[in-house]
Amino acid sequence: MLSIDPSKRSSLERRICDGDLVIVYERHDKVKAVRVQKxxxxxxxxxxxKHSDWIGKPFGTKVLSNKGGFVHLLAPTPELWTLVLxxxxxxxxxxxxxFVISYLEVVPGCVVLESGTGSGSLTTSLARAVAPSGHVYTFDFHEQxxxxAREDFERNGMSSLITxxxxxxxxxxxxDEFCGAADSVFLDLPQPWLALPSVRRMLxxxxxxxxxxxxxEQVQRSCEVLGAGFTGRPSFFVLFLCLSV
Known part of the structure; x- marks a missing residue:
């Protein structure tokens, strides 16, 4: 399986193999993840x-169809995965x-806790940032x-970095196993203030x-909890994102 681990060789040096995941790029607003099968x-x-024409070619290759049309075959980076997931x-x-990864100060070797997983867009980029020796532990209340998400991480080769x-x-x-072990915590929750006492113990x-x-309103409520219950806590940095989505 193709890995997007940055410790691997450049995608320009890798050749497509049977079973690899490739991103088929038609245009900027039309991309698709395809598993190569001979x-x-x-x-x-x-x-x-024909997939057989793709095998052995370097990632980034422009390939032709039976009608003379073309697409580009790209390696699945987190940026491209966000477009196709x-x-x-x-x-x-x-x-x-x-912005999030920069302010979370995520670097190789970090332990990151995330809730909730959702579609896994941020999770994939966090995993690349902590590679090769760090790990992302992501949590979602919704079992399905x-x-x-677990299946997606298997598909894109990031499962060894994500639990x-x-x-x-x-x-x-x-x-409790993560008490005092997390370098960074990311919350995307409807009521984040309910998780703050736990975050305090994890970081x-x-x-x-x-x-x-x-x-x-979510930010204000969270700030109230931080102000009321986090006195005496060793210093850590808190960042609130309030963005239009």
């Missing part, structure tokens, strides 16, 4: 493309993802959504919390 075809408005929930896109767990973080908090002394809140 003997199979890919069809679109440009004609029929199934939207089970509202997702973060690249501009916001880069968590299962589908998906079904858990209601608002009601139960993060598991390292210099850890970073980011809470994504689409409305200012």
């Amino acid at each position: 003997g199979s075809d890919f069809q679109n408005r440009f004609g029929v493309f 199934s939207h089970r929930t509202q997702i973060l896109y690249l501009a916001d993802i880069s 959504r968590a299962s589908l 998906v767990t079904v858990r209601d973080i608002q009601g139960e908090g993060f598991p 390292k002394q210099d850890g970073v919390l980011c809470s994504f809140s689409p409305c200012i």
Whole structure:
């Protein structure tokens, strides 16, 4: 399986193998993830493309159809995965993802806790940022959504860096095994203030919390909880995102 682990060789040096996942790029607003299978075809408005013609070619190659049309075969990076994944929930896109990862100070080797997983767009980029020695532990209360996200991470080669767990973080908090172990925590919850006492116990002394809140009322309520119950806590940085989605 093709991995998007940054420790691997550049995608321009890798050649497509039978069983690899490729991103078929038609134009900027039309891309699709395809599993290469010898003997199979890919069809679109440009004609029929034989998978057997793709095998052995470098990622980034322009390939022709039986009618002379063409597509480009790209390696599945987190940026491209965001464009092709199934939207089970509202997702973060690249501009916001880069902002989150920057302010969370996520670097290789970090342990990141995320709730909720949703469609896995941010999760995939977090995994690349912590690779090769870090790990992302992501939680979602919805069992089917968590299962589908787990399948997606298997498909795009990131499963070794991501653990998906079904858990209601608002009601139960993060598991005790992560107490004092998290470098960063990301919350995307309807009532993030309910999870803050647990976050307090999970973060390292210099850890970073980011809470994504689409409305200012969520931010205000969370700030009230932080102000009332976090006195005496070793310093950590809190970032609230209040963005239009």
